[in-house]
Amino acid sequence: MQNLKRKMRPEILITAGGVMTCLQVLLQFCVLPIIASTVQPPRNLKFSSNNFQHILTWEDPNYELAVYYKVEYSKDYRELVPTRDCTNITIPRCDLTKDFTDIFGNYAAQIQIFTHNESSVPVFSPSLNPISDTWLGPPIVDVISDNNGLQVSIRPPVSHLWSEKEQRNVTMLSDNVYPLLLYTIQLVKDSAQTQVKETEAGDEIYTELIKDSVGCSNYCVSVNASNELNEHSVESPMKCILTKPPHVRCDGRVYWIVVIFVVVVVVVGLVLFTNILHQAGGVCRKHILTPDVLECFPWVKRFLDDNNELSPLVYIPLEVLRAENKQEQMTEQGTDTNISILTKNGITV
Structure with a gap:
């Protein structure tokens, strides 16, 4: 029995070593294209959906390479279908409005970056349900x-x-x-x-x-x-x-009401101003004020007070004024002398 166990152990070890070697070879073959490829996959994939207009955008880390983009989409997690307008594009943007026609479906897009000789690993976008995810x-x-x-x-x-x-x-x-x-x-x-x-x-x-x-x-x-x-x-x-005032039509009536109000205010103001000037004697004076210089001549004051209207100017010679003063002095001295003076204008003094 021990000899049998010793015979089986090398076989088991050889079989296990062969399996490990095969796995390593397969792993190298799978990883080799990724390591050898210099094209980086896209990143930051996102949908912008407004009123059922679906725009897919992404970022490209391959800044110095002349790359192209290939976009495919899947509906309800089925097989990939090529898009209408984004099979071979050069901008990181794809309009999928005419591809996502079923508003109740669940869509996801796959993007792959490639050059003439190489391609990146394909990357899937988040899913989109148009009926519930689009912005209204x-x-x-x-x-x-x-x-x-x-x-x-x-x-x-x-x-x-x-x-x-x-x-x-x-x-x-x-x-x-x-x-x-x-x-x-x-x-x-x-x-x-x-x-x-x-x-x-x-x-x-x-x-x-x-x-x-x-x-x-x-x-x-x-x-x-x-x-x-x-x-x-x-x-x-x-x-x-x-908003408009209630029951008021904007057809010009308000304008005319304002104009009439302004005119009335101006007329009333003029009447009040004229009345004030009249009370102050500035206009329409009924009485003529006698100057203080003529207050010493009683007949002049009496003459002005007896006339309500302005009289024409009367020229009185200086000799007449002197004679009147002399008569007043003689009257004060008791001399009864009647002096009658006729002025040039026919006025008897």
Whole structure:
């Protein structure tokens, strides 16, 4: 028995050594092409999907080599299929919109970099399910102001969903894609108050009426679209508008009301200003003020007070004034002398 064991051991060792040698040779043959190849595989593969437009991008570490890219894809983990437009390209980008036509399928792409003599190891991208992974938005939003408030019209986002049967892009709001879209409307009133409204729409054009009884308010509106199968949404840019005052038509009546009001204010101001000047004696004076120099002549003061209107200037010679002074002196001395002086203008003094 011991001799038999001794005879079997060399055979077993030789058999085990042969197996190890074969494995080493096979491993060398498998690793040799990878070591010998100088073409590096692509990296950082990712999908960018918006409104069913699927773009695959990657990074190429072979900066100094003239390389080409070959893209193939697999649906539901089946065999690889060549793409339409990315079989032999030179840019690290591939549009797979017309390849991923089944919105409920699971797609994955394989990229391989090659030169005229060598090729890299093929690399797979992450999987993509169009119906749930694509980003929806932004919706098309129009805002109009009327006498009742604000009218917001919403249409679905621009769709890039390709139809092989119709050979064109079809809308995403349909029974075959999304029967309903959930619109989330965000309202910002006068940069302070914020409201959020959610509504489902199954028509191409949906209209939301926002009542505003006060008017003259600044509204800013933003909308995003989503579905129960897809919650990835992109908001539309803010659109701002000033609502009209209630029951006021912008046809020029307000302009004329403002003009009439301004004219009335100017007229009233002129009347008040004229009255003030009249009270101050600046215009329409009824009485003539006697200068202080003439207050010593009683007959001049009496003459001016008896006339309500301006009298023409009277020339009185200096001799007359001296005679009047002399008469006043004689009167004070008790001399009863009557002096009658006739001026050149026929006035008897």
